[in-house]
Amino acid sequence: MIKKVSFALPDFSGKEDVLIVPIFKGTSVSRGILRKLDILCASIIDKYLKQIMFTPDMGETLLLGINRDGAPKNLIFMGLGDKASFSTSKFMQAAGNAAKLAKKGRFETCHFLCAGNPDRMTLAEFLVLFIKGFSLALYTFSRKSDIKKEKSVEELVIYTSKDKRSLRKTVQKTLLVIEHTGEVRDMVNAPSNEFTPSKMAAKARSLAKKHNVHCRVLGIGDIKRQKMGAIAAVSKGSVKEPKLIVLHHNRHRPRLPVICLVGKGVTFDSGGISLKPWEHMEEMKGDMAGGAVVINAVAAAARLNIPAQVVGIIPCVENMPGQRALKPGDVISTYSGKTIEVLSTDAEGRLILSDAISYAASYEPKAIIDFATLTGACVIALGKSIAGVLGNNQILINMLLNEAKSAHENLWQLPLDDEFYERVKGDIADYKNFSGRDGSTSSAAALLGSFAGDIPWAHIDIAGTFWSDSGSVSWKPKGGTGFGIDLALRILESLASRRMLQRL
Numbered sequence: 001m002i003k004k005v006s007f008a009l010p011d012f013s014g015k016e017d018v019l020i021v022p023i024f025k026g027t028s029v030s031r032g033i034l035r036k037l038d039i040l041c042a043s044i045i046d047k048y049l050k051q052i053m054f055t056p057d058m059g060e061t062l063l064l065g066i067n068r069d070g071a072p073k074n075l076i077f078m079g080l081g082d083k084a085s086f087s088t089s090k091f092m093q094a095a096g097n098a099a100k101l102a103k104k105g106r107f108e109t110c111h112f113l114c115a116g117n118p119d120r121m122t123l124a125e126f127l128v129l130f131i132k133g134f135s136l137a138l139y140t141f142s143r144k145s146d147i148k149k150e151k152s153v154e155e156l157v158i159y160t161s162k163d164k165r166s167l168r169k170t171v172q173k174t175l176l177v178i179e180h181t182g183e184v185r186d187m188v189n190a191p192s193n194e195f196t197p198s199k200m201a202a203k204a205r206s207l208a209k210k211h212n213v214h215c216r217v218l219g220i221g222d223i224k225r226q227k228m229g230a231i232a233a234v235s236k237g238s239v240k241e242p243k244l245i246v247l248h249h250n251r252h253r254p255r256l257p258v259i260c261l262v263g264k265g266v267t268f269d270s271g272g273i274s275l276k277p278w279e280h281m282e283e284m285k286g287d288m289a290g291g292a293v294v295i296n297a298v299a300a301a302a303r304l305n306i307p308a309q310v311v312g313i314i315p316c317v318e319n320m321p322g323q324r325a326l327k328p329g330d331v332i333s334t335y336s337g338k339t340i341e342v343l344s345t346d347a348e349g350r351l352i353l354s355d356a357i358s359y360a361a362s363y364e365p366k367a368i369i370d371f372a373t374l375t376g377a378c379v380i381a382l383g384k385s386i387a388g389v390l391g392n393n394q395i396l397i398n399m400l401l402n403e404a405k406s407a408h409e410n411l412w413q414l415p416l417d418d419e420f421y422e423r424v425k426g427d428i429a430d431y432k433n434f435s436g437r438d439g440s441t442s443s444a445a446a447l448l449g450s451f452a453g454d455i456p457w458a459h460i461d462i463a464g465t466f467w468s469d470s471g472s473v474s475w476k477p478k479g480g481t482g483f484g485i486d487l488a489l490r491i492l493e494s495l496a497s498r499r500m501l502q503r504l
């Protein structure tokens with residue numbers, strides 16, 4: 001992915017290996033910066049557009065060699081379609097396509113002609129979307145034995161005549177989001193024989209150390225001592241030791257408000273005794289995506305110096321069948337003292353999160369937000385590009401919906417009426433972990449909400465968005481998507497403002 005972004009005036013030195021040129025339908029080369037470029041390139045742009053050798057439909061790309069002194073050595077035309085029907089997702093797709101072409105051409109440094117943003121979008125927003133689409137498309141993950149370190153694009157030079165100081169700041173933050181999105185993707189893509197709860201804890205520790213975040217990891221002894229019966233129970237079928245990771249940014253500033261992020265960290269979800277069917281079971285190595293988002297969000301919050309105490313709580317387990325495994329009908333006692341009857345061992349996420357959310361509540365935070373690949377029903381309801389949001393505080397949820405729009409990581413609110421809280425009440429225990437498939441995103445959330453008490457809490461179900469199975473979106477290669485990092489950071493920034501906290 002992109003490691004470095006710099007800015008320059010669009011002077012066209014002739015040293016550019018490749019210049020990426022965004023072109024809308026009807027773009028005229030008769031004036032402005034494009035005219036200057038066209039003259040340098042002996043009118044080749046004009047010729048290609050007029051003779052319709054390149055139709056600038058959204059996402060279309062063309063690599064063109066230019067053999068002229070003082071002109072860029074190559075151009076990549078990046079078609080953006082009609083300005084009137086411009087959409088951010090299509091634009092990111094186009095940027096990703098341009099990246100793939102640049103990679104094919106083995107260009108290590110690319111120049112981008114940053115101009116022509118549509119009216120309803122600032123140049124900064126235009127640039128951020130380009131960099132995100134471009135950079136995230138270059139992500140790769142492989143465990144092939146013969147993998148050669150392929151050359152890829154590493155540097156972008158942005159040609160613009162606009163104020164660079166504010167752009168530079170925005171771009172810096174974008175690069176940070178991209179870096180942590182890559183980290184989340186790596187964790188989700190890592191096979192579960194490699195990435196166990198212990199490895200996840202070690203990864204959290206090293207990220208925490210790097211970015212000056214306090215990190216504490218509880219092993220099975222501590223988990224049992226603390227009476228976190230749900231985490232202990234789910235882990236019983238596996239030989240892998242469970243871990244509870246607790247990250248704390250600004251731990252030494254007690255006057256700052258506390259915000260808790262909780263992330264589901266199931267490093268493999270076989271379903272346990274309620275075994276899943278085999279199809280797509282391999283994707284369940286990514287059932288720790290919520291945890292990966294939380295680990296990275298706390299690290300990034302520290303790098304951005306977000307003025308709040310941010311506590312990340314990640315219960316990590318492997319959910320396996322086995323001699324010692326949790327069984328349907330078992331009753332477990334959670335950290336809060338409440339009991340849960342297990343009707344499906346495959347509804348394990350809500351079990352471990354029950355412990356984690358009541359543990360989060362003990363910090364007396366202003367808000368708790370959890371990220372979890374929780375229910376198949378959420379994938380059915382909202383598809384693969386929108387995550388579900390539910391919670392007990394509409395002001396908090398409205399803020400999340402707003403931030404989701406800015407992050408281009410969409411959320412859709414699902415209901416959490418009293419009937420769902422009624423449904424999770426148990427027959428022989430305080431609660432049960434399964435109450436029918438109908439509306440099960442809401443009933444799963446209701447179980448979590450029962451452990452959040454009165455604390456403003458929101459749950460983000462990323463079961464549909466954490467994984468891309470086709471790779472048809474250029475910037476979301478097959479595998480982990482890293483969905484949620486940008487959103488989590490925006491949520492933290494918003495919550496860190498006192499005005500927002502007072503409204504909750």
Ligand code: BES
Nearest residue numbers: 344346347348349373374375376377463
């Ligand atoms: N990890 C799964 C949910 C999931 C499904 C995530 C598909 C990503 C893609 C969760 O633990 C689970 O198995 N949920 C079951 C619960 C059911 C048995 C009550 C579900 O939603 O089907």
Ligand code: ZN
Nearest residue numbers: 269346347348
């Ligand atoms: Zn499950």
Ligand code: ZN
Nearest residue numbers: 266269287349
């Ligand atoms: Zn699961």
